[in-house]
């Protein structure tokens with residue numbers, strides 16, 4: 001309360017007001033510019049997560065509710081049985097001797113089409129989310145090829161553009177793909193692999209690779225660069241998938257195999273030698289590197305992805321427990337932000353509609 005004889009401050013002078021408004025205006029403009037920069041509106045050529053995500057919607061068309069990449073897939077559940085051997089590499093509770101960790105996974109085909117024929121691509125994928133008793137998680141998304149075509153998000157983007165369907169033919173233009181490969185010699189090892197790769201007729205017979213490098217830290221604080229892969233255990237090779245196979249051959253094969261018992265993969269960690277590149281997924285490490293068998297992945301059940309437990313999971317490979325961290329591989333942060341853009345789009349669009357692949361495996365199968 002003002003005393004009777006007190007006077008109010010006389011107010012700001014015109015000059016002071018001008019300064020105040022200028023400062024407020026600058027702050028608002030600065031904030032807007034920061035949003036604009038982050039959103040890529042100020043620099044249309046700058047590579048953003050949304051711009052990469054758009055490449056999975058060729059011609060501006062998408063399949064609402066589905067993952068923007070690896071759209072056709074099936075959920076699986078099971079657990080991981082630790083051997084204890086990887087405890088020397090990472091302090092994660094998952095690698096404690098005799099740990100048994102529940103998991104939710106997803107087996108899938110790369111590509112944005114949830115109705116793609118199983119024989120359309122020679123690559124299959126396996127994503128896993130391990131949930132530890134103390135609430136920590138390890139999420140990993142692996143592909144069935146031992147080497148990635150490109151090393152950087154920019155090259156990935158260029159490859160996506162080069163292999164997009166030509167609006168005139170509806171098919172990728174071989175000349176553009178050839179030109180991309182010619183200007184990207186780092187794709188050589190991948191091209192060599194892809195020449196002999198065949199689309200397998202089973203998810204169960206494939207090995208799946210982390211491709212990116214990560215850093216493991218053990219209880220003594222020793223840090224080492226690693227990659228990992230999962231290798232099928234006791235599963236004889238299956239035939240190649242052919243165009244004659246049913247659209248949902250892979251799902252039906254999985255359901256059939258699980259009705260006979262669980263499927264198993266060995267989780268093998270490869271430890272880098274000093275000097276092995278950790279920032280370049282186009283360069284596999286030599287086979288002679290130390291291999292540590294961390295344990296066994298046991299898959300017991302499958303569920304259609306439109307109502308299964310994997311549907312809403314973002315298998316972001318940067319979600320890691322204590323004792324694991326991302327490396328300096330530039331693909332990892334890019335993957336994290338583009339997966340988030342994909343999750344944002346698909347969850348905003350509503351629930352995935354049942355796909356042909358879903359209907360083939362709409363009941364749970366376990367033994």
Ligand code: HEM
Pocket residue numbers: 052053056066067068069070073106107108125126127141142143148152153156209210211212281313314315331334335338339342343346
């Ligand atoms: C910059 C490079 C990459 C980009 C932009 C990219 C993009 C994407 C996107 C948008 C999704 C869908 C995510 C979702 O909606 O949940 C996805 C899924 C997936 N990606 Fe990548 N990816 C990249 C590199 C890789 C690499 C190197 C691997 C292999 C190790 C990989 C393996 C997978 C797998 C397995 C899935 C399916 C996950 C699931 O089943 O939900 N990706 N990717």
